[in-house]
Amino acid sequence: MKAIVYEETGASSVLQLQDRATRDPGPGEVRVRLAVSGVNPTDWKSRAGSGQGSTKLKTPKVPNQDGAGIVDAVGPGVTGFSAGDRVWLWDVAWGSDEGTAQEYAVVPSVKVVALPDDESFDTGASLGIPALTAHRALTSSEHGPDRLSPGSLTGQTVLVTGGAGAVSHAAIQLARWAGATVITTVSDDRKDGLARLAGAHRVLNYRTEDVVAAVNAAVPEGVDTIVDVNAPANLESDVEILKPGGTIAIYAANPGESVTVPVRESMGKNIRYQFILTYTVTDGQKQHAVESVSEALAAGALRVGEEHGLPLTRFPLAETASAHDAVEQGTIGKVLIDVAPLT
Numbered sequence: 314m315k316a317i318v319y320e321e322t323g324a325s326s327v328l329q330l331q332d333r334a335t336r337d338p339g340p341g342e343v344r345v346r347l348a349v350s351g352v353n354p355t356d357w358k359s360r361a362g363s364g365q366g367s368t369k370l371k372t373p374k375v376p377n378q379d380g381a382g383i384v385d386a387v388g389p390g391v392t393g394f395s396a397g398d399r400v401w402l403w404d405v406a407w408g409s410d411e412g413t414a415q416e417y418a419v420v421p422s423v424k425v426v427a428l429p430d431d432e433s434f435d436t437g438a439s440l441g442i443p444a445l446t447a448h449r450a451l452t453s454s455e456h457g458p459d460r461l462s463p464g465s466l467t468g469q470t471v472l473v474t475g476g477a478g479a480v481s482h483a484a485i486q487l488a489r490w491a492g493a494t495v496i497t498t499v500s501d502d503r504k505d506g507l508a509r510l511a512g513a514h515r516v517l518n519y520r521t522e523d524v525v526a527a528v529n530a531a532v533p534e535g536v537d538t539i540v541d542v543n544a545p546a547n548l549e550s551d552v553e554i555l556k557p558g559g560t561i562a563i564y565a566a567n568p569g570e571s572v573t574v575p576v577r578e579s580m581g582k583n584i585r586y587q588f589i590l591t592y593t594v595t596d597g598q599k600q601h602a603v604e605s606v607s608e609a610l611a612a613g614a615l616r617v618g619e620e621h622g623l624p625l626t627r628f629p630l631a632e633t634a635s636a637h638d639a640v641e642q643g644t645i646g647k648v649l650i651d652v653a654p655l656t
């Protein structure tokens with residue numbers, strides 16, 4: 314089979330197309346034939362390493378956490394899946410040398426989720442990192458819910474920063490599905506249009522508008538939860554527009570960045586700061602996220618493509634290095650790799 318492999322960290326040129334043997338799934342494992350691999354910032358960051366030059370890996374790795382395809386074989390003890398099932402995958406390369414930039418991946422069955430017949434592999438390959446992170450962010454308030462469902466956020470207002478990003482796009486769609494009023498911020502007109510297509514009720518251009526004044530006017534009592542892609546820049550204004558007892562969910566920062574917390578103002582509002590790394594949430598939080606995302610998917614609430622606010626940019630498997638570069642360079646929307654033409 315064809316696989317993209319890297320044996321040392323570094324620039325995208327470390328990614329090499331190789332022919333490799335497939336292996337049989339062991340106990341509790343599923344072998345999946347990949348149709349589409351989804352690329353996230355975490356994939357190029359892992360491949361690039363710490364930035365201190367190249368580091369030789371102990372064992373070769375296949376990149377990319379997210380993907381979708383068809384079950385090819387199931388290992389001993391696996392129930393609920395059989396060959397031919399359409400599935401999406403999450404966190405494949407976390408703690409493993411397997412990734413989704415290859416024709417077949419052997420994955421623990423817990424990371425394999427049914428993909429409805431009427432949902433595309435493109436959608437399936439866009440869920441893992443973005444939607445599971447977004448679910449955790451939207452359920453990090455102490456007032457609950459700990460699992461999203463229709464109506465679970467009714468009456469709540471959520472602010473999602475950077476509304477045209479992949480995680481933000483998922484957060485807007487999940488929050489809408491759960492019944493929240495959704496406000497989002499973006500940096501330009503193109504992203505404004507995309508955030509509206511994703512379903513945001515109100516979109517603010519943070520470069521040209523006074524976000525604090527606009528949100529305070531629209532929601533005088535304050536927003537319940539802020540899903541923040543850039544807390545180091547936004548924290549001060551977040552505190553001003555958050556409701557007492559509200560939550561700021563922080564899931565991104567550039568290397569070495571810190572946030573400065575206005576302590577007295579945060580105390581005064583009893584603000585909760587929730588830091589999130591999707592790989593290390595609890596098993597229960599991950600399970601809730603997978604269940605809710607599956608439910609939202611089945612309800613048609615999670616959509617990808619330009620018309621739904623998440624343009625798709627595609628690369629063939631052999632050009633995985635270019636796909637990584639495209640994500641690193643900030644391509645708007647979702648970058649996907651066509652691994653094999655499955656139906």
Ligand SMILES: NC(=O)c1ccc[n+]([C@@H]2O[C@H](COP(=O)([O-])OP(=O)(O)OC[C@H]3O[C@@H](n4cnc5c(N)ncnc54)[C@H](OP(=O)(O)O)[C@@H]3O)[C@@H](O)[C@H]2O)c1
Pocket residue numbers: 353354355442443446474475476477478479480481498499500501504542543563564565566567589590591592643644646
């Ligand atoms: N902690 C976790 O578990 C977790 C999970 C997923 C992603 N992440 C991280 O979250 C970030 C966003 O991921 P994504 O997949 O949503 O990326 P994306 O699709 O490239 O979206 C990033 C969006 O964030 C906004 N942004 C704000 N500050 C930024 C900055 N300093 N650099 C780049 N974009 C910035 C941009 O919107 P505007 O131009 O409108 O500001 C951009 O549209 C990445 O850093 C990623 O590594 C973390």
